[in-house]
Amino acid sequence: MCYTLSTGALLFNDKIRRQYAIRNPSAPTPTVRPNDFAFALHGLVLCIITYSQFWSRLWGFQALPGKRANRVTQTIFCGSIAWIVLVAVVVTALNQDRKDPESWSEIDIIYTASYVKLVLTCFKYIPQVMANYRAKSTKGWSIAQILLDLMGGILSISQLLIDSALQRDWSGVTGNFAKFGLGNISMTFDIVFVLQHFVLYRGAEPYAKVDDEEEEEGEADGERQQLLR
Numbered sequence: 001m002c003y004t005l006s007t008g009a010l011l012f013n014d015k016i017r018r019q020y021a022i023r024n025p026s027a028p029t030p031t032v033r034p035n036d037f038a039f040a041l042h043g044l045v046l047c048i049i050t051y052s053q054f055w056s057r058l059w060g061f062q063a064l065p066g067k068r069a070n071r072v073t074q075t076i077f078c079g080s081i082a083w084i085v086l087v088a089v090v091v092t093a094l095n096q097d098r099k100d101p102e103s104w105s106e107i108d109i110i111y112t113a114s115y116v117k118l119v120l121t122c123f124k125y126i127p128q129v130m131a132n133y134r135a136k137s138t139k140g141w142s143i144a145q146i147l148l149d150l151m152g153g154i155l156s157i158s159q160l161l162i163d164s165a166l167q168r169d170w171s172g173v174t175g176n177f178a179k180f181g182l183g184n185i186s187m188t189f190d191i192v193f194v195l196q197h198f199v200l201y202r203g204a205e206p207y208a209k210v211d212d213e214e215e216e217e218g219e220a221d222g223e224r225q226q227l228l229r
Contacts, residue, residue, distance in 0.1 A: 004040040006114040019107040027169035114178030125189040135206040150190035157183040
């Protein structure tokens with residue numbers, strides 16, 4: 001939702017685009033493209049579908065009891081909302097006449113939403129990295145989506161750099177820091193996943209599965225010894 005808001009505002013909202021132009025006079029046109037908004041909207045729709053699965057009756061399956069977001073997730077979620085609300089209050093209080101885009105203005109709310117997106121993106125990758133690390137394996141986990149994500153990050157950053165080069169000003173990168181940061185964060189974690197899958201834990205069985213198999217073998221050996229007696 002945050003990325004959809006920021007890309008949509010920079011792409012379609014005239015007031016936000018004017019404020020952007022004032023803050024970036026050497027490259028007054030935002031480097032946000034329709035494909036950026038389409039990507040954000042696509043992600044928003046998928047998030048809504050995924051979140052709707054918490055209401056199992058909508059999908060006709062049985063939910064496991066006691067499953068809910070942990071405290072860290074709840075804290076980050078509530079903190080993100082509070083951050084955006086706080087900036088909105090500051091903008092309302094300090095720039096009531098709306099005549100000075102150089103000071104606090106609506107575009108700062110948009111930028112804050114994009115920064116929240118970056119924080120949440122970092123947070124969403126960490127659990128899978130830790131799960132792979134603890135299991136010392138990536139077996140049963142698809143690497144295909146990671147390779148596609150890595151390619152998407154490379155193409156996204158490439159597009160941003162090309163757009164800024166065509167404007168002959170690199171403020172297009174800093175003015176669209178959400179896209180720049182999102183691409184780099186995604187590529188960084190994707191590289192970690194690739195290393196885990198193809199180098200560190202290549203072909204390794206998960207620890208839990210190995211322990212279960214060893215336990216089963218131990219029980220079988222015990223039964224055989226009892227039979228021999």
